[in-house]
Amino acid sequence: MATYAIGDIQGCFDEFMALLEKIRFSADDRLWIAGDLVNRGPKSLETLRFIKQLGDQCSCVLGNHDLHLLALYYGTSPVKRSDTLTPILEAEDRHELMDWLRRQKLLVLDKEQQVAMVHAGIPPCWTIRKARKYAKEVEQTLQSDQIHAFLGNMYGNQPDHWDSDLRGWERLRLITNYLTRMRFCSDQGRLDFSAKGPLSSQPAGYSPWFKLPRKDPQEQSIRILFGHWAALEGEAEAENVFALDTGCVWGNRLTALRLDDHQIFSVTAITNEPGNASA
Template identity: 65%
Template sequence: MSTYALGDIQGCYDQLIQLLEKINFSENDSLWIAGDLVNRGPKSLETLRFLKSLDTRVTAVLGNHDLHLLAVHYGKTHQRRSDTLQEILDAPDRDELMNWLRMQPLLVVDETLGYAMAHAGIPPEWSLKYARKRAAEVEEVLRGDDAELFFENMYGNQPDRWHKELEGWDRLRVITNYLTRMRFCDKQGTLELKTKGNLDTQPAGFKPWFSQPRKATDMPILFGHWAALEGYAVHDNVFALDTGCVWGNQLTAMRLEDRTRYSCDCAVLRRSES
């Protein structure tokens, strides 16, 4: 019985099945997905249906593309030109899939396996315990009656830094941005959300979140979101899993028990990243 953590699938269903065949994924195994289950790839609907069918064998955190799909579903934003979500929106099981998706967490911490996972990472000024509490604030709203209001107020880059005195939608927005959109930040946790390249593109005064002095060092952290890293983070116990399948690179899985990595090549049309 093994647990495999995968980077961003983004609707690349055929590549997902190919990778699972490569690792001989069985009914006794489990999957962890580091967010961005959907969008830009050609088969987001098939991906959602398959992952949902795994029931308790899948553990997925929400990524920014997953939240965007939910916002479109609730009519709080429009599809972008690069979106590939229409098949989901036209599906007869749309509501069932969207209800399943919004019940997924922003952060997973498994004491038995000894790993934590968030789509973008954990901000350096938060301990793991603190991050769990903040994630729970957003998860409660997503799963409740105010979900539509959340998506109406989700978008935006401000506030760009956490303060415990923040309230309302500003508070929930910055928590969401940390856990689903963060790449570069400064020592105080101020987010720089415009730069999306590799470490050579580091803006002045900022570093990758995992290169700042961090409080959440209790256990290894798994994250996706940052395809330009090509699956490599420069610090121990921080594991980048997004290897850019949707950009025509690879889909990668890491077996958590021994950290062995497996990949398959992805011949998918590249699109500009956003």
């Protein structure tokens, strides 16, 4: 039995199947998927259906594209030109798929394996355990009758830094932005959304979130898995931090990390979808 962590699939279903074949994925194995299951790739519906039917064999977190899909379904966001989500929104089983999607977590923490998984990252102003607590606030809202109101208030870049006194939609929006959109931030946790490229695009006064000291040194042994940042090409260059998004939807690779021994498996993209790795 082995556990594999996979980065942003984004509807690249054929590559996903090829990767599972390469690792000889079986009923005894487990998958961890770091969000952005859908969008921009050609087969988001097939991807969503397959992951849903895996049941307890798979743990996944929500990415910004997954939340965007929910916003489209609940009518709180317009369709973007780059979206490839219409087949899901028109599928006969869309209600079941969206109910399953809104019940996924924003952060998974396995204390026994000493592994945490999130889509974008964990800000330096939080411990990992606090991050799990804050993620649960958003998860509970997504699973409640407040989901429509939350999705309608989810978008925006403010507030851009943490304050424990934050309340309401501003608090939930910032938690969501940290966990699903963050790349660069200050050592105090202030976010910058202007830079989306490689580490060389770092704005003055900001750093990649994973380069900043963790809030609790005792959590240094916890491995953090994340996706979202295709421009890193799978290289976080930080101890116990693993970048999983290797830009399959942009014509690069889809990658799996075996958690047992950190061996990496990849398949190349079958087609080069239009776009760029900074999106």
